[in-house]
Amino acid sequence: MAGMELLSDQGFRTDGRKPNELRRIRFKKGVFKQADGSAYLEQGNTKVLAAVYGPHEIRGSKGKALHDKLLINCQYSMATFSTQDRKRRPRGDRKSQEMTMHLKQTFNAVVLTELFPKVQLDIYVEVLQSDGGNYCASVNAATLALIDAGIPMKDYVIACSGSFVKDTPIVDINHLEESTAGAEIIVAVLPRFDQIVFIEMNSRLHEDHLSRVMDQVMNGCKDIFNILNQQVKDELCKKAAIDKLVDAG
């Protein structure tokens, strides 16, 4: 019996959440003046910074340019101080390369790329503190940064993770749950279209349970979307009100 009990008999996870509850989400858009769009996002103890540059002309070899659509260039990296043990993480390591690829695919699916042929868009994501769900936080932060930059998109892209413990699906898993629970499912969706743009699963999960976990994770995505959307809207309204005042002189 010893070891961590990820879900107690009373229905609480180790950090006091119920299985369907998310961690606290806080964010701020426009944290950098230099970048065209930027955002800082916290999901519990996972903290991510995203910056968007562009669309601008192709940097480096012109050969990379796509003649009919926008080229999205991503870069994912983790700060040396982001995890428990301090570790230098060179940009090009396999893990972050993979993550970069995933982010690129995800955003290629939502940004209206055909509007910007032959130019480039840079998305930089830096994980400042990591406590599980790095990909999810990166996607959510990058979405906010894109919104901040005013890049046309089909919809928000919202990512959320989930797992399966004691016959119960749990969402938005933290590092502890990630490392001790069996399977981890990561989904990125377009919340208003109910479309999945990205899905990844680590380790094995019985197929009978998959749909239950998926449903729960999709709900998690919707919850995240509502939180983000609410604040984005509020800020926009506030801004609009101020602008109106300015216009009115």
Added chain:
Amino acid sequence: MLTNKIFIKKTRLGGVMKIVREHYLRDDISCGSMACVKNCQGLEREPLEESPDSDSSLLRKSHYIIPDTNVVLHQIDVLEDPSIKNVIILQTVLDEIRHRSAPVYKRVTEMISSSQKHFYTYCNEFNMNTYVERKPGESANDRNDRAIRKAVGWYSSHLKDAGVLVLLLTNDVENLKYALSKNLNAYTIYDYVKSLSNKTIVDRLANPLNQSISDKNKVLFAEHLGMAEIQKGIRSGKYLQGTILISRENYLEANVSIRDKDQMVFVQGLQNLNRAVNDDVVVIEILPESEWSCPSSMVLAEDEGKDEEDEENRGLNDSEKLIQNKVPRELRQPTGRVVGIVKRNWRQYCGILQPSILKERTRHLFIPAEKRIPKIRIETRQSDALASKRIIVAIDSWPRNSRYPLGHFVRCLGGVGDKDTENEVLLLEHDVPHSNFSEAVLSFLPKMPWTITEEDLKRRRDLRHLDICSVDPPGCTDIDDALHCRSLSNGNFEVGVHIADVSHFIRPGNALDQEAANRGTTVYLTDKRIDMVPDLLSSNLCSLRSGVNRFAFSVLWEMTPQADIISTDFTKSIIDSKASLTYAEAQLKIDDPNASDNLTKSLRGLNHLAKILKKKRLDNGALSLASTEVRFFVDSETNDPIDVQTKELRETNSMVEEFMLLANIAVAEKILKEFPDNALLRRHPSPPVSNFDPLIKAAASKGFKIDVSSGKGLADSLDKAVVPENPYFNTMLRIMTTRCMMQAVYFCSGMLQPMDYLHYGLATPIYTHFTSPIRRYSDIIAHRLLAVSIGADASYPELLEKTKIQSLCNNLNYRHKMAQYAGRASVNLHTHLFFKTRVQDEQGHVLFVRKNALQILIPKYGLEGTVFLNDEGQKTSSLFVYDEEMNTQTAGNVTIHVFDPVIVQLSIDRSNVQHMKLSLKLVKPEIPGFSVPSVKDTSTLSTQEPVGKSAQKKRKMM
């Protein structure tokens, strides 16, 4: 759902790593009380009663109890008492218990899930009102104590308006002081329990540690080493770690099986054993070679007559005497002494109170039934009531100045010699889980009335039109198999074996499944059945009774009249059994020349095919072994046995058996093909040739040669060994052969080489258990595997993992063995009850001739007993001369050979209350000075004092 979470960081420093974890505090955790007027939301039904009656003289108002960790940990027996209700277990306490003791944790969670106990777990760590942060410099324990007090304080104010008090039970002096200073109701558990009107519960209190320091400051034992020192010693090789196994014959001797090594170290004497109790994990130091010793051949039992004070004063002196160094050098074994204890493996022990001269005193000695456990000192005020009762006692501690461990009374089982009590004892001693099914388990039963849905019909083959019947022993209510046979138009037969579809009702992973997996098997005692699954399933929904629709897992064959299998088919089905027959009824139907209904035809067809199948099997080298099974005829009023008979075997028995074997083999082949790595199979290893030596020797004495080189050879030579004048000779040979065999075991196919899958006894390369899922868990797994392989059910991760299956097999093997032992012990018990009031002469045969004893088989009762030829206690030289070559015993002009018929007298030896024994005395052949006269000759024979030498008997059955 996301509102009201206040965020607090929890840091934990371990090593040099700083771990930061989130900790959300909530305001939506219910207090769990029916009385609550503060509108706590969240629960369907609050477990704590509205106004519980107070039973305590300390506090007359209704109250809830909040125990602290140590109270739960040490006084779990008190909390388990039915009179203790309405207890709040704080999350802080539960977490601590989880880390410190798994068994206690399990017992606590069981109480929490029971609706009678009204226990509630309050998640105080997640509540914003009761969470406390560790202060700098505060120890974890102090913080937890503070958290508990805070929760108690919160509860007091929360329930103030509801008129219910809460009180903290703690044994910690500091904690108590702080609690009282904050105006909380707090008591020690001793004060509280003593204030209850129910006085028997006081005995269940564990000994408080501080009380154990007795007035005499005599230290009897050396101190145990600390953990750090132990680890250092083990690393440097100075000490060895292992499990201690006390000798069954002599409680002052033990062997320690060293971990990771194939070595046993001998430990002798109370002082060297240093308070180690059987099964503890200990650390030993090897003594210098000059002090090495060897096991003494003496059988040492603690004398019971002595008064307690005597023993107290006696201290350790006499046991010291044992260690005299007169042991010859060549006999010496590596000897050590216990220096520390890594882990106590104390459990609860059955036994009786030692009769004490002073009735009024409260301190008593308890004698465990298990001879390897020392006597335990307990405190009880009800010694009068407990005399001649079987009781259960738990050990609390063993301080250095006490000769015996200190313990406390747990519960009373009932009177010695009482059948229910003795049953309970044998279940406890064989570790058979026999408590009632918990509510969590029962919640997974199908809801009654249970109906078959359209969905079910769609997924199953409808076999209700077939003439299916079941054949079982009389009085059987858990029918797990049924059969049918019908002729097809092409002259072949369709044969079906239908097995109860238990896996339909028991879904993997739920509480019901876990309970069944733990129990492993149904245990059959002579007059009682300990079910593996709840009664609703075992004797109703799963049982293939006649006249009702039942779910089955069917194996269907098409066979030629020569019993060659043309095709095999597995399917989930619905059947409607036409008749539940007994073996005798089925036999009558087959034999009745006038009967020609479909059912009878079906039975005749089955019988015909079974005979051919059996012949094929035996030709293949399958062994037909003998063991005698007995049946007790029980008085319907007193439930005491009034007669014993060996069970009869009819043709129909072997008919059913034949088809069950066929089904098992067919299933084994199928699941192994689908799951080469994780099929649950059963194997019976071929025994090493040396095992057969006694058999060969015995047969040779009658001039027969036994070929043991192969199963086939053995079967053939057994068939040939027949002596016309002694019809029982062949049976005895077969019984002996059974003794030479290995145990058949379950295993997971991925763990062994295919050639080791062999089932020797049945002479089949592969075998499994499929046909009794109601009473064996192995069959449920086989069902699940088969269901997955025919696409009728989904698999689940544990089913596909070979290590999980293997560890399940290990448990099943253990439970199986224990169930067998318990069954035998039960037969033993009934034999004792049967002979309690009688002395009888019976015809028997000599099964083995030993150096100092004869083993006698009594066919009428199917029992086997020993006649000791020379009593160990008496120094008189034996009358008998043992001839090792010929395997005979000679006394005067009488020589006793193996297989000789004898007449023995049976009676009960009552010299030991805990272990009554059946004693055998020789009547015929008459040997002057040894044999006893027949019962008929001496009508005035007393049962208490035997006429001849007291012969002891230890019964052993296969």
